Amino acid sequence: MINTSSLPATLALKLVTTKRESFETSIRKDVVNAREIKAFEERIASISSVEDLVKDYEVYAFVMKAHGLENQIFGKAMMKKVLVSDPAEKGALVNRLTDKRFRDIRNALEFGSDGSAPEKFQDPDWRSGLVQKYVSHKLVESQLESNAPVGIALHMQTKAPTITSWFNVLSDTKAQDFFYTALGLPESLKTTDVDKQAATLAKRFDLEKLKDPAELDKLIRRYTALAQVGSSGGGSSNPIVQLVSGGGGNSLTSINLSGLTALRAGKYSS
Template identity: 40%
Template sequence: MISLSGLNTRMGLQLVDATRDRQIEMIRNSAEDRRAIEAFKERIDGVFSVDQLMEDRELYVFTMKAFGLEDQIFGKAMVEKILKSDPDDPKSLVNRLTDPRFREMHEVMGFVDEGKNNLNTFSTSWQNDMVDRYVEQRFENAQAEQNDKIGTVLEFRRKAGEINNWFDVLKDAEISEFMRTALGVPASVAGLDIDKQAELFAAKFDIAKLKDPAELESLERRYVAITDAKAGVQSSANAALALMNAAVATGAGGQFTPITLDISAITGFRSGGY
């Protein structure tokens, strides 16, 4: 992975974007990840039940990593119960968990009939989508390990298109933190009743604007500028730019063009009482 050492969030994110394709290719070609991908594609089409998935350690670990659940691999018994849950039963385990990653895994994996059958594993297009999901998550994790704010931005980019209301935001800790920061909402608001939180957010920003790429870019720029300002980072733009140009030159070549942030725009949203 490309080192982000010494760079603030803004410069680090620019470097990540400039080297993204190279890093994705590096992940696909690394010995560990290449073996994991090959094993998944070779054996997943023979998995029709949750029990079969659980019996194959490599496929289970691959699946967990693909959904950003690497930190939950130890909870195998719980994951088995989640995948066997009935999504139409509001009392089922998958519907009682607050972590949206589990619900997403349940939906995408496609196990039905209490985990006895599967709708997806035989599909080549689904397999390819799972590999892409795995690689993307590995890329995102690698950046977040170096700079958690960059990781949050990348997660926001990935999930923004799936957000339809403020409750979709509030059920996700990372996205909630992103929106609170970008909109200037105090962290203390997280302790309020969820309906009150949704009301306060709605007064600050029309959630429908997340369908507008220009609004997404504006929120991202605000988040990055505010987090860097809070961190008190005063890195040298010239030194960072030289580093980025060197990184790009070792890849596809060319010159990196810096993006100027309008820091004054941070105050663009009207303030509210909390």
């Protein structure tokens, strides 16, 4: 996989976006990832209940990772309750949890209230879709490690359509960092009451704008530009730039410093 760690965030995100298929192919070919994908594809069809799922650690861990729930893998008792919760019931566990990832995995797997597995476990297209979700999550993870702003930007591309309130943002550290940087808010605000944070964020940006792809792209470009301010090395001489710019990296790496100053001062409207 191409290492983006030496590139400024704006250029690195452009590279990952332009060459995403190549990045995802590298992820699929990784020894560990390939083994986990193979285990899921070969055994998910034989899973007939929630109990079967949590007993098969490799398959269970795979679906958890695909939904970004690695840190909850060992909470099997709670996950079994989540997976058989009825989203239609207001008081159901899956609805009481503020983290939307639990609802996402419940809706993706669709176990019956009696714990029985759905027929779609037999569907190759459904299995392929979940593998792609796993690969996409791994791509975000890899970029968080090599070029954090890029990982956060990729995360926001996926998360933005699901955000309905500022509390969704504040419960997600990556989304919170994204908006704090993009909107030029001080880190000290993070130590204040969540209601105050939500109110401050609401004054600075209308979440309804996230429904507009152009507005989201504009916000992401602002975030990556600000995230790279002060970083060393423009990367224009890096041969990797050729993959994106076709030989002229300057048009991608040039930064209007006066514009960035205005962004940091909050003079640009979203």
